Amino acid sequence: MSATATQPSPSATCCSPISDAPLSEADAGSLAHTYAALADPVRLRLLSLIAASGERCSCDLTDPLGKSQPTVSHHTKVLVEAGLIVGEKRGRWTYWRVAPSRVDVVARLLDA
Amino acid sequence: MSATATQPSPSATCCSPISDAPLSEADAGSLAHTYAALADPVRLRLLSLIAASGERCSCDLTDPLGKSQPTVSHHTKVLVEAGLIVGEKRGRWTYWRVAPSRVDVVARLLDA
DNA sequence: TGCAGACATCGACAGGCATCAATCTAGCCG
DNA sequence: CGGCTAGATTGATGCCTGTCGATGTCTGCA
Numbered sequence: 001m002s003a004t005a006t007q008p009s010p011s012a013t014c015c016s017p018i019s020d021a022p023l024s025e026a027d028a029g030s031l032a033h034t035y036a037a038l039a040d041p042v043r044l045r046l047l048s049l050i051a052a053s054g055e056r057c058s059c060d061l062t063d064p065l066g067k068s069q070p071t072v073s074h075h076t077k078v079l080v081e082a083g084l085i086v087g088e089k090r091g092r093w094t095y096w097r098v099a100p101s102r103v104d105v106v107a108r109l110l111d112a
Numbered sequence: 113m114s115a116t117a118t119q120p121s122p123s124a125t126c127c128s129p130i131s132d133a134p135l136s137e138a139d140a141g142s143l144a145h146t147y148a149a150l151a152d153p154v155r156l157r158l159l160s161l162i163a164a165s166g167e168r169c170s171c172d173l174t175d176p177l178g179k180s181q182p183t184v185s186h187h188t189k190v191l192v193e194a195g196l197i198v199g200e201k202r203g204r205w206t207y208w209r210v211a212p213s214r215v216d217v218v219a220r221l222l223d224a
Numbered sequence: 225t226g227c228a229g230a231c232a233t234c235g236a237c238a239g240g241c242a243t244c245a246a247t248c249t250a251g252c253c254g
Numbered sequence: 255c256g257g258c259t260a261g262a263t264t265g266a267t268g269c270c271t272g273t274c275g276a277t278g279t280c281t282g283c284a
Contacts, residue, residue, distance in 0.1 A: 018160035019210075022176070028153035028160075035156075039148035040242080041140035048130035048140075058261065064134070071243055073262055092251055092260050098131070107219050152272080170231065180274055185232055187272090204230050204281050 017108070034106055037082035042067060043075045050085060050096050057093045129220070146218055149194035154179060155187050162197060162208050169205045 023031070038044060042065055049064060050056045062072050076096060079085045083102035088095050135143070150156060154177055161176060162168045174184050188208060191197045195214035200207050 018156070019163035021160070022164050023157050023160040025153065025157070028156040032151050032153040032156055035147050036151035036241095039144050039151040041137065041144040042242085044130070044140040044144055044147075045135050045137070048133070048135040051129075051131035052134050067242095068244055069261070070245080070263080074242075077262085089251095089261095094261065148271095154272085171229095179272095181231070182233080182275080183273055189232085201231090201281095206231065 034082045034084075034102075037078050037084060038106075040075070040078075042071070043079055046072070046075055047079060047084060047098065051098050055095050055097050057095055059093060061096075146194045146196075146214070149190050149196060150218075152187070152190075154183075155191055158184070158187055159191060159196060159210065163210050167207050167209050169207055171205060173208075 038047075045065060046061060049061060053060075058069075058072060058076065061076075062069050065072060067075075076085065076087065080087060083099055084106075085096050086099050088097070150159075157177060158173060161173060165172075170181075170184060170188065173188075174181050177184060179187075188197065188199065192199060195211055196218075197208050198211050200209070
């Protein structure tokens, strides 16, 4: 597959609160994709571990989550593709941080 | 099954922003359940149709969504179980409204 | 009382996803 | 250079979920 196949769509960054106007099919699709990234207990705990630490290495995620290394790697990938976290490789380790802008969009979508 | 089997857990109503402290497994589970209700394009459009109208009958949902009546009924049920909408039967029709309190909880969880 | 319409439920099918073992890749150290 | 370790990728497996046709239930109306 191409490297950008599941990149977050630009339309996901532009939506006003859902009470303003019905979502288009395209917007609903990309937003559902973002919410799907949050619809897993492991990913929510992963995100909160990163958010609470500010920055966190993959090697410090497998133990608290109680999941195998491939599983954790899979979940970090999903969160990256949803634009919710960003990773930085430093030497042998990868450090993760939350991507505040995207989190902000998701939070604000449901504002009344 | 019992009528309350999939009711939203009380713990889902009490969570502070995820950056404050890592989520417990139980909280992560119930929150993931709520996000899963939003992780479908049809349900997002359904929710936005209801939110934009204030109140909406099931009979006015199948056409704009382009889904069959059983499918729409399934999705409204999922949103009700997530606490995101409430339904009221009046005569032969069922009218749906958003449940602001739960929507508020979901929106606020990601606050930085 | 009997009929028609609105909605829920059931059963079945297809597609997607979480998980792990095994393997691969890349950077560090002796 | 050779071994070691962190992390990504692959492939297989089992479960969950979206969808629809068929059917059931209840309400209003003639």
